[in-house]
Amino acid sequence: MESELKDLNPKSTAPQPPPPDPIDDGSAKDDRPLLKSDSSSSADASPPPVSAATIDELEKKYAAYVRNDVYGTMGRGELPWTEKLLLAIASVTLVPIRVVVGMAILVLYYVICRVCTLFSAPNQEEDQEDYAHMGGWRRAVIVQVGKFLSRVMLFVLGFYWINETYRDPDVDGKFNTEAESKDQCEPPGRPGAIIGNHISYVDILYQMSSSFPSFVAKRSVARLPLVGLISKCLGCVYVQRESKSSNLKGVSGIITERIKEAHQNKSAPMMMLFPEGTTTNGDFILPFKTGAFLSKAPVLPVILRYPYQRFSPAWDSISGVRHIIFLLCQFVNYLEVTWLPVYYPSQQEKDDPKLYAGNVRRLMAREGNLILSDIGLAEKRIYHAVLNGNNSLTSVLHQKDD
Numbered sequence: 001m002e003s004e005l006k007d008l009n010p011k012s013t014a015p016q017p018p019p020p021d022p023i024d025d026g027s028a029k030d031d032r033p034l035l036k037s038d039s040s041s042s043a044d045a046s047p048p049p050v051s052a053a054t055i056d057e058l059e060k061k062y063a064a065y066v067r068n069d070v071y072g073t074m075g076r077g078e079l080p081w082t083e084k085l086l087l088a089i090a091s092v093t094l095v096p097i098r099v100v101v102g103m104a105i106l107v108l109y110y111v112i113c114r115v116c117t118l119f120s121a122p123n124q125e126e127d128q129e130d131y132a133h134m135g136g137w138r139r140a141v142i143v144q145v146g147k148f149l150s151r152v153m154l155f156v157l158g159f160y161w162i163n164e165t166y167r168d169p170d171v172d173g174k175f176n177t178e179a180e181s182k183d184q185c186e187p188p189g190r191p192g193a194i195i196g197n198h199i200s201y202v203d204i205l206y207q208m209s210s211s212f213p214s215f216v217a218k219r220s221v222a223r224l225p226l227v228g229l230i231s232k233c234l235g236c237v238y239v240q241r242e243s244k245s246s247n248l249k250g251v252s253g254i255i256t257e258r259i260k261e262a263h264q265n266k267s268a269p270m271m272m273l274f275p276e277g278t279t280t281n282g283d284f285i286l287p288f289k290t291g292a293f294l295s296k297a298p299v300l301p302v303i304l305r306y307p308y309q310r311f312s313p314a315w316d317s318i319s320g321v322r323h324i325i326f327l328l329c330q331f332v333n334y335l336e337v338t339w340l341p342v343y344y345p346s347q348q349e350k351d352d353p354k355l356y357a358g359n360v361r362r363l364m365a366r367e368g369n370l371i372l373s374d375i376g377l378a379e380k381r382i383y384h385a386v387l388n389g390n391n392s393l394t395s396v397l398h399q400k401d402d
Helices: 050-063 081-090 094-116 138-154 202-209 221-224 227-234 247-264 322-330 347-352 354-366 379-386 393-397
Strands: 123-125 128-130 162-166 193-196 217-219 237-239 271-273 297-305 337-338
Touching: 050 094, 050 379, 081 094, 081 193, 081 202, 081 227, 094 227, 094 322, 128 227, 138 227, 202 337, 221 227, 221 237, 237 247, 247 271, 297 354, 347 354, 354 393
Parallel strands: 162 337, 193 271, 193 297, 217 237
Antiparallel strands: 123 128, 297 337
């Protein structure tokens, strides 16, 4: 799968950011109020209009979610006539072909998963259901065909070449199973989880083609046609993101046990986790939530970048439908992946998940030339609300965070 981008020189996309914020300690979220409402005003008073200057100020503060490609903010910028011409050509040539082939791949894999899971009872655990622990030839077919078809799907989307780099000379395309930690030598064993920065839903396709791990997904995904069964074969852990009920502790416990099991048992699927909790434009890295580090098991950091010339594949401040259409219209898309060595935590990091998460985050920022940012999902919602013309920022501030 590893290949080089030959004779292609995609334009660098990194903006010139303001000086980075102070390094975060890895906490799950930032509860500082960013915008304050006037408590003296009546509840039914109309909010003041948001000026262009206010939006400019928000873009400076929320730079991790700002689009910098030619399509502009939310993909609604004024395009040059050359870009409009390319979109018109692609919409009647590339898009129909890619949609038909992509749907055929999805249906084909669904049928394979359906056949392989016939007469097999799914694993049931605390309202979770999956086929990831199914063994034998059935599991082998699901994994190997899943990897292959995921790579084919990436090719259909225009990711013809994927430039993969391994920073550990001992890895050579495989997971390093032995390493010396800061305080002691760990027993042999692979990492329990893959930790990645989150930029686009394309991240998931790449990880499926590379290592076919389990993911954390919304509970509604399990009920989707076609995709629902595939997610169960991946071994996804389902969460109700809008809920803060006590069952989330059970989900966290399941994730922790899955990571421990993957570390100790090479036949168990690894977890793929995005500790930022949301997507960015790819130039920043947000504070890490600690759930991926509670197991005290080693993790494998991976850094993804999507160089672009016209349209950025980052899913930051653009609607899903608009993003998919523009991505399908892109003749060529680029993906660069950097696999870091397996990170074995010290005893101090094992005792302090926030320290563990913060150190892995800073390592990824340094190795990937990413900018540390202390904002999170709540701030992303505020920024999106302003872009969508919703001036009631106070209500956004009080939305429940994931």
